[in-house]
Amino acid sequence: MRMTKKDYVYEEIKKLILNGEFKEGELLISENEICKKYNVSREPVRRALKKLKEKGYVNSKQGKGYYINPKDFYLNTTIASLSVESKKIHSVIVLEFKTILNDKKEYFNSKYLYVYKRIVKTDNNVTYEEGYLPYDFFEGFSIKDCEGSILNYFRDQKNLTLTHDRKELKSVLIDNDHIVNRYMPEKITHSIETTHHLYSNNLLIQISKQIKYNSNVTIVSTN
The missing domain is CATH 3.40.1410.10 (Chorismate lyase-like)
Known part of the structure; x- marks a missing residue:
């Protein structure tokens, strides 16, 4: 099955975070920069960022953008331990x-x-x-x-x-x-x-x- 643009952007940014190219607490590049980097429109970028936030990779601050979360926000996503x-x-x-x-x-x-x-x-x-x-x-x-x-x-x-x-x-x-x-x-x-x-x-x-x-x-x- 062909990967959607949203999932492509999500996987690429996730890869950069896991590889340490974006550090904990660092500001992620802007939506415009992501659009240019991956040659996609704003809508799939916004949906990819939403998914990254839901999965714990980033958090957002109004008017400032998305910041990279600590590793234990996204490497331990199970609640089965409860x-x-x-x-x-x-x-x-x-x-x-x-x-x-x-x-x-x-x-x-x-x-x-x-x-x-x-x-x-x-x-x-x-x-x-x-x-x-x-x-x-x-x-x-x-x-x-x-x-x-x-x-x-x-x-x-x-x-x-x-x-x-x-x-x-x-x-x-x-x-x-x-x-x-x-x-x-x-x-x-x-x-x-x-x-x-x-x-x-x-x-x-x-x-x-x-x-x-x-x-x-x-x-x-x-x-």
């Missing part, structure tokens, strides 16, 4: 749900944040999760939404395209009194804490921290 949001959810226990003043201003512009804590039980796991969502963007988010799949809420109710999940993992010690141990099949002392920064087209929409019962952990001494 396994607690799979269709295998058996039950959700919301431990806390409230609105607070935004204490994460380095991440969100909203004046307030929704904050929740919950236990999610799936086929083979129990997960403790804490989450933060910007109030201004999700006004009307409720405890009922928190009792179901939050990813489905993003997709089905807010019509958001979930583009990537930036993850940080660390080994943590769990003491006996931690709330997670009230709900685990057996008490745990070690786990992996996974911090997720979930994006929709380069916009951070959720931060969540998860501790799972069924985590394979190797403790390496630094002594």
Whole structure:
């Protein structure tokens, strides 16, 4: 099948980004320059740029153009790692749900944040999760939404395209009194804490921290 002009431009610019010819944070050449470079009209160029933005390769600033994103915006485009949001959810226990003043201003512009804590039980796991969502963007988010799949809420109710999940993992010690141990099949002392920064087209929409019962952990001494 013959490649469309939009896909041709998309693939060529993507190749330049992956090859490092455009650096992180650098301004992409203008639409006019792209038109001349690839001998195409403005419409396929605009559609190619839209696709590049959706896939996380670039972000746009009104009146300035398109900038190249960090690699982890486009090299990790799966949200499959959020396994607690799979269709295998058996039950959700919301431990806390409230609105607070935004204490994460380095991440969100909203004046307030929704904050929740919950236990999610799936086929083979129990997960403790804490989450933060910007109030201004999700006004009307409720405890009922928190009792179901939050990813489905993003997709089905807010019509958001979930583009990537930036993850940080660390080994943590769990003491006996931690709330997670009230709900685990057996008490745990070690786990992996996974911090997720979930994006929709380069916009951070959720931060969540998860501790799972069924985590394979190797403790390496630094002594």
